[in-house]
Amino acid sequence: MPDQASDGVFETAGAAPGSPGAAPAVHVEGVWKRFGQQIAVSGIDLTLPAGRFIGLVGPNGAGKTTTLSMITGLLRPDAGRIQVAGHDVWRDPESVAQVKARIGILPEGLRMFERLSGRELLAYSGRLRGLPGAEVDKRATQLLDVLDLAGSQNKLVVDYSTGMRKKIGLAAALLHNPEVLFLDEPFEGVDPVSAQTIRGVLERYTGSGATVVFSSHVMELVESLCDWVAVMAGGHIRAQGPLAEVKGSAATLQEAFLELVGAGSRDAAGDSLDWLGGGRGGERDGRR
Numbered sequence: 001m002p003d004q005a006s007d008g009v010f011e012t013a014g015a016a017p018g019s020p021g022a023a024p025a026v027h028v029e030g031v032w033k034r035f036g037q038q039i040a041v042s043g044i045d046l047t048l049p050a051g052r053f054i055g056l057v058g059p060n061g062a063g064k065t066t067t068l069s070m071i072t073g074l075l076r077p078d079a080g081r082i083q084v085a086g087h088d089v090w091r092d093p094e095s096v097a098q099v100k101a102r103i104g105i106l107p108e109g110l111r112m113f114e115r116l117s118g119r120e121l122l123a124y125s126g127r128l129r130g131l132p133g134a135e136v137d138k139r140a141t142q143l144l145d146v147l148d149l150a151g152s153q154n155k156l157v158v159d160y161s162t163g164m165r166k167k168i169g170l171a172a173a174l175l176h177n178p179e180v181l182f183l184d185e186p187f188e189g190v191d192p193v194s195a196q197t198i199r200g201v202l203e204r205y206t207g208s209g210a211t212v213v214f215s216s217h218v219m220e221l222v223e224s225l226c227d228w229v230a231v232m233a234g235g236h237i238r239a240q241g242p243l244a245e246v247k248g249s250a251a252t253l254q255e256a257f258l259e260l261v262g263a264g265s266r267d268a269a270g271d272s273l274d275w276l277g278g279g280r281g282g283e284r285d286g287r288r
């Protein structure tokens, strides 16, 4: 169960990782999603163990956001079954609500209540999650402090920078101490100092037994943070497992990734951009 009123923000998230019989954080079976003619997710099977730092990687249009949206109860699959922490996500409206109570989400392009201050946003999120006011206050203060937002807590969210928005979104997603945290591109547009802060918070959170699932294009980041990786391309899962297993004999995750998504031998530009660069007078704008 999600922690409703413990002393610390991260104390009791999730079941003990790897304990016998513990449900995986996410179990996906034969899930499909189509938008018109476009098959975004093509009958995928995916099992993500609890208590891990998990990276979902794939090129643009691979189906990562669609998959995360279906797992987190935001988008109904056309077919298949999804369980989060042992609960069926799409069985009925009540099951969707039960799953949503156990998870935290930082979606891509997060829309927030811009006219609230950072602190007000956290107060609102906490009450929405059913936490007592005093507990919300305590946790909000701790999170604002750890995420280096204490000085901006009374500023309106509309005036926050991209990095600050990611951090306040992360604070809102963590406030109810979820079992599983889903983050879509959490480090995009975030400066190195804020990235380090976010990273510290996430490492502490998974250290307590909770699960983080995040999507990213940045292989170096995934390789340095994650102990479990799933690779998606063209709506299919190309590989999933412990980082070392997915990397195989490749020197880096980037190298393994390019091989898995079939881009290893592609010459990105080939001869098709032979007009680009060089600065040879009239040829620059197509004149000879």
Ligand SMILES: Nc1ncnc2c1ncn2[C@@H]1O[C@H](COP(=O)(O)OP(=O)(O)OP(=O)(O)O)[C@@H](O)[C@H]1O
Residues within 6 Å of the ligand: 035, 038, 039, 040, 058, 059, 060, 061, 062, 063, 064, 065, 066, 067
């Ligand atoms: N609402 C939608 N309507 C139509 N097509 C969609 C919709 N959402 C996604 N798609 C299509 O489904 C495919 C998968 O998109 P998705 O956003 O899941 O990929 P992604 O891996 O998250 O990509 P990126 O890394 O670029 O964010 C793409 O071809 C995309 O154009």
